[in-house]
Amino acid sequence: MKRIISSDTLRTNRVPPGQHLTDKWPVLHHGKVHTIQTENWTFKIKGLVEKERSLDFEEFTALPQIEVFSDIHCVTTWSRLNNTWEGVSSTVIKDLVTIKKEAKYVMVEGAGGFTTNLPLDDFFQEDVLFALKHDGQAITAEHGGPVRLVVPRLYFWKSAKWVTGLKFMAENAPGFWEQGGYHMHGDPWIEERYGGR
Ligand SMILES: Nc1nc2c(c(=O)[nH]1)N[C@H]1C(S)=C(S)[C@@H](COP(=O)(O)O)O[C@H]1N2
Numbered sequence: 428m429k430r431i432i433s434s435d436t437l438r439t440n441r442v443p444p445g446q447h448l449t450d451k452w453p454v455l456h457h458g459k460v461h462t463i464q465t466e467n468w469t470f471k472i473k474g475l476v477e478k479e480r481s482l483d484f485e486e487f488t489a490l491p492q493i494e495v496f497s498d499i500h501c502v503t504t505w506s507r508l509n510n511t512w513e514g515v516s517s518t519v520i521k522d523l524v525t526i527k528k529e530a531k532y533v534m535v536e537g538a539g540g541f542t543t544n545l546p547l548d549d550f551f552q553e554d555v556l557f558a559l560k561h562d563g564q565a566i567t568a569e570h571g572g573p574v575r576l577v578v579p580r581l582y583f584w585k586s587a588k589w590v591t592g593l594k595f596m597a598e599n600a601p602g603f604w605e606q607g608g609y610h611m612h613g614d615p616w617i618e619e620r621y622g623g624r
């Protein structure tokens with residue numbers, strides 16, 4: 428399996444401004460914990476693609492997988508270093524559908540109507556993945572299993588739990604937390620916490 432070291436883990440100071448370290452892994456989300464049976468799980472790729480596509484859990488987990496070593500930075504100020512993830516690289520999506528050239532953003536969708544928006548430049552970084560495992564164990568329901576997104580270089584609210592699909596878009600649009608005032612981008616190194624594009 429290809430191993431990717433997220434570039435932020437190579438910084439001399441790995442803790443962004445205004446953050447403090449925790450060894451624990453807090454559970455944070457809006458609403459309830461979704462318990463998803465893998466038999467009922469589907470991943471839908473919609474929006475600005477030549478042909479929409481849907482994969483079931485068996486098809487999704489048969490895709491080539493990578494391992495990513497990364498840090499987590501939550502906007503509520505905790506950071507957790509040294510996480511190892513396994514799953515499907517975001518770049519694999521490019522082999523599954525033809526993305527129209529007008530597409531510049533993606534809305535990631537999670538169970539229960541959760542959404543979060545990302546520029547494609549951020550979404551297709553080499554360390555972004557749809558994680559199936561964390562530190563060798565299947566992602567628990569509390570942490571967004573069976574499949575959650577992980578976007579190591581942005582605040583953790585962009586890492587959608589209980590992922591159910593993607594919608595490619597020409598224009599940026601705010602997702603769930605972004606509609607609630609979180610930043611449209613969310614770079615922890617320049618404290619893109621609340622408000623702003
Ligand atoms: N589906 C869904 N995903 C979500 C959220 C949510 O409310 N719903 N919250 C985000 C926020 S604000 C954070 S900090 C992380 C927390 O992930 P964790 O509970 O695994 O630590 O999930 C993110 N993904």
Ligand SMILES: [Mo]
Binds near residue numbers: 455501502503583584
């Ligand atoms: Mo968060």
